[in-house]
Amino acid sequence: MTSPLHILQSPAGYRYSVDPFLLSAFATLPATARVADLGTGSGILPLLLARSGKGGEFVGFEVQEEMAARAAQSVALNGLEGRVRIVRADVRDLPEAFAPGSFAAVVTNPPYRKPCNGRVAPGVERGAARHELAGGLTDFLRGAAFLLDNRGRFFIVYLAERLAELLDEMRTYRLEPKRLRLVHARAGAPAKLALVEGRKNAGPGLAVEAPLIMYREGAGRNYTEEMEEIFAGV
Numbered sequence: 001m002t003s004p005l006h007i008l009q010s011p012a013g014y015r016y017s018v019d020p021f022l023l024s025a026f027a028t029l030p031a032t033a034r035v036a037d038l039g040t041g042s043g044i045l046p047l048l049l050a051r052s053g054k055g056g057e058f059v060g061f062e063v064q065e066e067m068a069a070r071a072a073q074s075v076a077l078n079g080l081e082g083r084v085r086i087v088r089a090d091v092r093d094l095p096e097a098f099a100p101g102s103f104a105a106v107v108t109n110p111p112y113r114k115p116c117n118g119r120v121a122p123g124v125e126r127g128a129a130r131h132e133l134a135g136g137l138t139d140f141l142r143g144a145a146f147l148l149d150n151r152g153r154f155f156i157v158y159l160a161e162r163l164a165e166l167l168d169e170m171r172t173y174r175l176e177p178k179r180l181r182l183v184h185a186r187a188g189a190p191a192k193l194a195l196v197e198g199r200k201n202a203g204p205g206l207a208v209e210a211p212l213i214m215y216r217e218g219a220g221r222n223y224t225e226e227m228e229e230i231f232a233g234v
Contacts, residue, residue, distance in 0.1 A: 004183065005051060005234060006077040007042050008070040016044045019109050019193065022159040022212070023049040023185060025230045026195040032056040033104040036147050038049040038091050038140050039063075043071030046084045052233060055105065058084045059098075061091060061143075063135075091143040097198075101149040110140045112159045137169055143163055143171040145200065154198040160191035167196070176202040214227045 011017050024045060033055045037046045041064030049055050062068040068088040075084045089095050114136065137158075144154050154175045159164050160182055167177050172216060175198035182191035191211070216222045223231070 008074045013185050016042050019157045020045040027155040029054040035105045036103045036109040039110050043074045048085050050080050055129045059090045060086045063090045092139045103147045105153040106144040108140050109157050142175045148200045152200045156196050158194050160194045163194045171200050174201050175208050179207050181210045186215050189214050
């Protein structure tokens with residue numbers, strides 16, 4: 001039986017949600033791929049991918065010093081120092097040590113909302129993780145396009161209500177949308193999230209997959225069989 005992941009989080013700071021689990025399950029990565037995670041936060045996404053056998057080497061970029069330090073500790077707690085590295089860096093100013101085209105894949109669970117859209121969560125960690133206080137969608141896409149090699153894979157989880165903006169901006173940075181899956185809380189409910197795969201410099205052609213339903217019908221928050229399988233695969 002696989003031991004559970006150990007993730008350090010601040011009780012008063014940002015705490016990860018179900019989103020990285022959805023993106024980890026959605027991402028298709030060669031076992032030897034070098035993968036960058038932009039805005040890694042607690043480091044949950046590269047740790048999930050490494051544990052699931054997707055990708056070979058991971059670099060998680062995080063601008064907030066305390067979060068980057070906790071993410072590095074979490075990597076050590078899970079014995080994954082040989083595969084996962086945390087780098088404190090701003091996606092708007094990536095370190096010169098990382099050359100253009102040096103990654104086969106980029107994954108990201110970026111802040112979803114503009115600073116003027118909705119109440120900004122209290123505290124620097126929570127506010128920056130949910131609102132575009134330290135870089136917006138354009139900055140994350142520009143960073144991904146810089147790091148990806150030709151035909152490299154890009155994976156993102158984002159708000160469904162901003163899907164048109166996301167797809168348009170991805171094409172601006174030559175990250176051609178190739179796969180799309182919408183996430184719904186329940187069958188018949190509007191989509192809440194969008195999972196998108198892009199390929200750098202690829203030709204057009206988008207595959208729209210069957211929707212992912214998170215909760216079973218009825219009262220309560222009972223996960224569907226597919227969601228249970230996603231969590232069981234960690």
